[in-house]
Amino acid sequence: MNISIRQLFGRxxxxxxxxKQRLKLVITQDRFDVDDRVMTRLxxxxxxxxxxxxxxxxxxxKMDLKQEGNSYILVADFPYTKFHxxxxxx
Amino acid sequence: MGKVIVVTSGKGGVGKTTSTANLGTALALxxxxxxxxxxxxxxxxxxxxxxxxSRIVYTSMDVIEKQCELSKALVRDRRVxxxxxxxxxxxxxxxxxxxxxxxxxxxxxxxxxxxxxxxSPAGIxxxxxxxxxxxxxxxxxxxxxxxxxxxxxxIIGLLQNARIEPINLVINRFSPQLVGNGSxxxxxxxxxxxxxxxxxxxxxxxxxxxxxxxxxxxxxEDGSPGAQAYMRIARRLTGQRIPIHSFEQKGLLNNIxxxxxxxx
Ligand SMILES: Nc1ncnc2c1ncn2[C@@H]1O[C@H](COP(=O)(O)OP(=O)(O)OP(=O)(O)O)[C@@H](O)[C@H]1O
Ligand SMILES: [Mg+2]
Numbered sequence: 001m002n003i004s005i006r007q008l009f010g011r012x013x014x015x016x017x018x019x020k021q022r023l024k025l026v027i028t029q030d031r032f033d034v035d036d037r038v039m040t041r042l043x044x045x046x047x048x049x050x051x052x053x054x055x056x057x058x059x060x061x062k063m064d065l066k067q068e069g070n071s072y073i074l075v076a077d078f079p080y081t082k083f084h085x086x087x088x089x090x
Numbered sequence: 091m092g093k094v095i096v097v098t099s100g101k102g103g104v105g106k107t108t109s110t111a112n113l114g115t116a117l118a119l120x121x122x123x124x125x126x127x128x129x130x131x132x133x134x135x136x137x138x139x140x141x142x143x144s145r146i147v148y149t150s151m152d153v154i155e156k157q158c159e160l161s162k163a164l165v166r167d168r169r170v171x172x173x174x175x176x177x178x179x180x181x182x183x184x185x186x187x188x189x190x191x192x193x194x195x196x197x198x199x200x201x202x203x204x205x206x207x208x209x210s211p212a213g214i215x216x217x218x219x220x221x222x223x224x225x226x227x228x229x230x231x232x233x234x235x236x237x238x239x240x241x242x243x244x245i246i247g248l249l250q251n252a253r254i255e256p257i258n259l260v261i262n263r264f265s266p267q268l269v270g271n272g273s274x275x276x277x278x279x280x281x282x283x284x285x286x287x288x289x290x291x292x293x294x295x296x297x298x299x300x301x302x303x304x305x306x307x308x309x310x311e312d313g314s315p316g317a318q319a320y321m322r323i324a325r326r327l328t329g330q331r332i333p334i335h336s337f338e339q340k341g342l343l344n345n346i347x348x349x350x351x352x353x354x
Binding site: 015022 | 239243
């Protein structure tokens with residue numbers, strides 16, 4: 001709405017508002033950009049916990065950060081071959 | 091017990107050294123005892139900005155290497171009571187000092203001074219870890235441009251991880267004219283992005299440059315807008331509650347709206 005009125009009068013948006021918009025975007029990205037070392041550690045720790053319940057081969061595991069709009073999603077794929085049923089009863 | 095405050099930024103050249111020199115002097119003018127510490131090992135500047143360069147004999151490196159006592163390495167500023175400078179070594183580099191060694195120096199200084207201000211080097215590496223190692227609080231200096239603000243956000247994240255708080259923001263080189271015509275972000279924009287507390291706005295002021303040329307911190311002559319801005323920040327650091335000065339040259343209506351919507 002704001003923009004369309006401006007366009008009607010043929011005015012360019014202020015460079016300060018462009019700066020603010022661009023900064024907001026890049027800073028959200030910066031803040032969610034997880035350190036590779038942290039991801040590797042998380043990967044190992046998750047695998048350790050899941051190994052108590054499932055059987056899976058270490059090299060089939062995939063972990064990824066995905067961006068959807070303004071939020072980030074941690075996606076982890078642990079394809080398993082077997083469920084350790086006995087652990088459930090303990 | 092005094093407070094240790096690291097003055098830092100991420101991006102270089104935004105006014106850390108200028109701010110450390112002026113806030114240190116301003117706090118001493120307010121009758122506080124102050125030690126300013128140059129943590130920019132290898133690229134020392136605080137001594138020359140403060141006009142004390144000819145009196146440096148020992149540096150923090152000498153203290154760390156036990157070549158001299160800390161009290162002997164401190165240079166007393168003769169123009170005001172209670173202000174001391176600990177210079178950085180110019181011939182060493184940042185990796186020659188360990189964070190724990192800086193922390194030990196800060197912990198000693200806080201027993202004898204109300205405020206210990208650390209002038210941090212730019213960057214997020216070793217120089218920053220050394221400068222922030224002994225700090226309780228931080229002042230992040232930024233200019234209102236995209237690169238400085240982005241880097242300030244990175245530094246704020248690192249300070250938060252290190253559990254250093256409060257983290258207060260100084261917006262430096264603010265230009266009311268540029269904000270007025272829409273070519274510079276105003277303080278509300280910067281705060282909206284960085285989301286930390288603002289402790290002051292320092293305008294672009296040519297008196298900063300002339301006072302640096304002379305080696306006489308701006309705040310000794312309380313007339314320029316820059317000097318007044320630094321004096322207000324120093325008062326806030328001592329706990330006085332002073333409203334944030336508005337440099338913006340907007341209409342009366344806008345000022346009224348700003349007053350109601352300002353961040354407290
Ligand atoms: N408010 C101001 N108005 C005008 N000039 C300024 C202002 N603040 C700083 N400057 C100038 O900007 C330059 C850089 O300032 P300063 O050395 O304090 O930055 P710094 O952050 O310590 O830099 P570095 O990262 O290299 O240590 C200096 O020439 C200084 O005089
Ligand atoms: Mg500096």
